[in-house]
Amino acid sequence: MSLKVKDINEQTRWQDLHMGLHVYEPATSKTFDTGEWRTNTPVLDMEKCRQCLLCVPYCPDSSIPVKDGKRGEFDLGHCKGCGICVSACPFGAITMKEGK
Amino acid sequence: MAVKERMSGNEAVAYAMKQVNPDVMPAFPITPSTELPQFVANYIANGEMDTEFIPVESEHSAMSAAIGASAAGARTMTATSSAGLALMWEVIYVAASTRVPITMAVVNRALTGPLNINCEHSDSMGARDSGWLQIYAENNQEAYDNFLQAYRIAEHKDVMLPIMICQDGFITSHAVENIELIEDEKVKPFVGEYHPEHFLLNPRESMAVGAYAVSNYCMEAKKAHAEAMKNAKQVILDVAKEFAEISGREYGLFEEYKLEDADYAIVAIGSACGTAKDAIDKLREQGVKAGLLKVRVFRPFPAEEMVEALKNCKSIAIMDRCESYSSQGGPLGAELMAALFRGKSKAEAVNIVYGLSGRDIRVEDVEKIFADLADIAEHGVGNTSTGDVTSNGAGDTYRYLGLRE
Numbered sequence: 001m002s003l004k005v006k007d008i009n010e011q012t013r014w015q016d017l018h019m020g021l022h023v024y025e026p027a028t029s030k031t032f033d034t035g036e037w038r039t040n041t042p043v044l045d046m047e048k049c050r051q052c053l054l055c056v057p058y059c060p061d062s063s064i065p066v067k068d069g070k071r072g073e074f075d076l077g078h079c080k081g082c083g084i085c086v087s088a089c090p091f092g093a094i095t096m097k098e099g100k
Numbered sequence: 101m102a103v104k105e106r107m108s109g110n111e112a113v114a115y116a117m118k119q120v121n122p123d124v125m126p127a128f129p130i131t132p133s134t135e136l137p138q139f140v141a142n143y144i145a146n147g148e149m150d151t152e153f154i155p156v157e158s159e160h161s162a163m164s165a166a167i168g169a170s171a172a173g174a175r176t177m178t179a180t181s182s183a184g185l186a187l188m189w190e191v192i193y194v195a196a197s198t199r200v201p202i203t204m205a206v207v208n209r210a211l212t213g214p215l216n217i218n219c220e221h222s223d224s225m226g227a228r229d230s231g232w233l234q235i236y237a238e239n240n241q242e243a244y245d246n247f248l249q250a251y252r253i254a255e256h257k258d259v260m261l262p263i264m265i266c267q268d269g270f271i272t273s274h275a276v277e278n279i280e281l282i283e284d285e286k287v288k289p290f291v292g293e294y295h296p297e298h299f300l301l302n303p304r305e306s307m308a309v310g311a312y313a314v315s316n317y318c319m320e321a322k323k324a325h326a327e328a329m330k331n332a333k334q335v336i337l338d339v340a341k342e343f344a345e346i347s348g349r350e351y352g353l354f355e356e357y358k359l360e361d362a363d364y365a366i367v368a369i370g371s372a373c374g375t376a377k378d379a380i381d382k383l384r385e386q387g388v389k390a391g392l393l394k395v396r397v398f399r400p401f402p403a404e405e406m407v408e409a410l411k412n413c414k415s416i417a418i419m420d421r422c423e424s425y426s427s428q429g430g431p432l433g434a435e436l437m438a439a440l441f442r443g444k445s446k447a448e449a450v451n452i453v454y455g456l457s458g459r460d461i462r463v464e465d466v467e468k469i470f471a472d473l474a475d476i477a478e479h480g481v482g483n484t485s486t487g488d489v490t491s492n493g494a495g496d497t498y499r500y501l502g503l504r505e
Contacts, residue, residue, distance in 0.1 A: 014320035019260060020199035021313050021321045024298055026306035 006031050029078070035063075038081035040096045042074055048093035058088040076100075102347070103281040109240040109272035112279055113179075113205050113265070114139035116247035118149050119287040122203070123174035123294075126154035126165035128184060131217050132269040133207035136179035151177075159184040163191040170200035170262075171309045173299025175251065178202065181269060182209035185223045195262045196231030197325060198309050201254035201294075202262040204232075205247065208370070208421075209269035210457045218458020219269040221369060221422040225431045231325055233263040233332055234399040238355075238373045240277045242396075243267040245349060248287060252339040255294055258331040268371040270458065286346040329400045336397055353402035355394040356409055358384060362391025364473035365410055367436060368419035369395045372454070372461050379466035390470045401435055407443030414477035416440075416449040417469050419501075423453055429498040437497075448476045454501035465502055 003016055005028040018024065053071055056064045063079035065072045086094045107115065110133070117125075117140055127137035143149040152174075156162045162178050170176040180188065185206060195202055210220035224234060233253065237243035246265045254263040267273055300307050313321060333353065340351040357377055359365060366376050373394040383390040393409055410416055418437070420430025428434060433451025440449055452469065455461045475484050481497050 010316045012320070014323040017317065017320050017324065019324065020197060020309065021311060021317060022199075022298060023308040023311055024305060028308075 033077045034061075035075075035077045035079050036100075038076070038079060038100055040081040040083065040098055041076065041100055042079065042081065042083065042085055042094050043097050044073065045093045045095070048091050049089075050091055050093075052090065054090065055085040055088045055094065058084050060084065103283065105279050105281055106276050107240055107244075107279045108135075108274050108276050109237070109243045109267045110135040110207065110274065111139065111276075112240040112244035113247050113267070114143070115281060116244050117151075117177060117205075118143045119282075119284055120175075120177075120248065120251060120291050121149050122151055122177045122251075124152045124154065124166070124169035124176045125178060126156045126162045126169065126176075127178045128156050128159045128162045128180070130159070130181050130184035132209055132273045133179045133181040133184070133205065135273070136205055136207070159187040160191060163188040163195060166202045166204075167191065167195050167198060167200055170195075170202050171198060171299065172301045173294075173296050175255075175294040176200070176202045177204065179205040179207070181207045182211055182217070182223045185227060186211060189227075192227055192230045192232060192262075194310065197321065199260040199325070199328070200262060200309075201251065201260055203247070203250040203254060204262065204264050205243075206264045206266040207269045207273045208266055214457070216457040217269075219271050219371070219421070220456055220458070221266075221420075224264055224266050225422040225424075227264070228399060228431060231261065231329070232399060233259070233261050233329070233336075233397075235263065235265055235336075235397055236369045236395060237265070237267045237272065238371060238394060239272055240267075240275075241279050241349075242351075243272060244279060244281070245343065245347065245351065246396075248282070248291065249336075249339050249343050249351075251291055251294065252342075253332060253335050255296075256332075256335045256339075257297070259328050259335050261325075261328055261332065266370075271371040280347075280349075282347055290342065290346050333397075333400050333402060351396060353397045353405055354409070355392075355396060357392040357394060359391035359393055359409060359413075361389055361412070363389040363412075363414045363477065364470050365391045365393055365413040365416045366419060366466065366469060366473075367393045367395065367406070367410070367416060367432065368421075369398065369432060370421065372419060372421065375461055375463055376466045379463045379470065382463070383467060383470055388470060388474070390473075395432065398432075401439075403435070403439035404443065406436060407439050407445055410440070410445065410447060411443075413447050415473040416447050417473055418449060418451045420451060420453050421455045423456065427498075429453065433498075448481050450476060450481055450497045450499055452499050452501050459502060461501065469501070 063075040211222045418433045429451030
């Protein structure tokens with residue numbers, strides 16, 4: 001009877017939302033696009049990237065996916081555009097561009 | 101057999117706390133509720149309770165820790181008064197909207213200022229719109245009984261709301277009166293164990309509480325909260341019925357004292373009701389049809405039921421031990437006046453502010469209120485000339501009791 005978070009949306013009736021808006025499942029942030037707040041966007045230059053992965057632990061929003069020991073493109077659905085990765089990169093491989 | 105004892109209101113509630121033996125108590129001392137965490141700490145030190153006591157650094161932290169403990173799945177309690185409740189302010193709303201069934205013993209004391217520590221209802225009345233349940237007591241016995249019923253109400257699946265169990269500071273909390281305690285063998289099965297459906301420490305379910313809710317969800321959550329408050333009315337009555345079976349003492353949403361055939365009624369909260377009963381007994385001997393409606397449950401507000409109970413009264417004095425500076429009267433006055441209007445009551449009603457900051461209310465004061473009520477019933481509020489006790493003033497629906505002027 002309890003709705004899954006992926007099935008809750010702006011049409012859900014008050015009777016069907018969880019009491020106190022509790023969340024009863026893990027990893028629900030994957031369902032939500034929180035990157036829409038972003039005003040500036042990081043851009044990765046793959047030519048300069050040495051795959052040192054230093055940017056990954058610095059990212060406060062876990063928006064740098066790693067697969068098989070290599071980082072991929074930014075997860076812009078969750079990146080807030082804080083620019084910490086730009087400072088963390090020793091090779092100048094990340095720059096910020098204005099806008100989304 | 102019930103155990104006959106002599107106890108102050110604080111001792112009585114602390115004894116109830118011992119019998120319920122909740123899992124966690126974060127608390128910070130403040131007069132006049134200081135004794136509650138103190139007694140509990142003694143019980144724990146003596147091995148009579150195994151509650152985890154958290155000596156926090158402020159009431160804001162006490163309520164925050166209480167929310168965490170309750171969300172974790174622990175039966176949780178705390179206690180406070182006045183400025184302590186005020187310091188919890190931000191977090192009491194979180195407790196209610198998070199739907200954690202915390203029980204808080206509130207020992208009512210004035211909010212400063214002028215700087216004062218005596219009895220007034222301004223602390224819990226200020227929190228009346230926070231989404232907590234509120235139950236008030238006339239004396240130590242009721243404070244004890246209400247605390248024992250608190251968890252059954254708060255933890256009911258149709259309710260799941262925190263609850264304030266209120267008693268009058270000093271007048272009730274520190275005065276020693278006779279009391280009948282209920283044996284542990286009866287209390288423990290009545291209160292039962294807390295088994296929440298969802299809780300943070302459940303290893304078989306991931307859970308998050310307090311997530312950010314955008315505008316598209318908050319109103320729906322608040323509507324569900326408001327419905328839970330409505331549901332509480334029946335739950336409170338059901339729990340009271342079961343409580344009567346173990347105690348022999350019956351409780352409703354409010355108490356009607358000689359109200360059935362009363363022409364003139366006082367509506368009040370807390371210890372002043374004892375004083376009012378004495379005055380009513382005297383007046384009844386003289387043939388005056390005086391009665392009392394003692395508010396027990398203020399949240400949820402039993403509006404329709406109160407209007408029904410007052411339907412035969414010619415005039416009503418609604419008593420507030422709390423100002424609201426609305427220029428119209430106090431909170432009980434505002435809510436009951438609105439209820440009387442919706443119920444199409446024909447009674448003349450006045451709102452009397454009394455007993456602020458520990459000012460005494462005496463039997464003679466109540467007798468004079470009833471004299472004013474007779475005048476009001478005969479001439480209408482607007483044409484009354486009396487006002488020596490209910491001053492500020494004659495002709496007005498908003499009056500002060502025992503004011504020097």
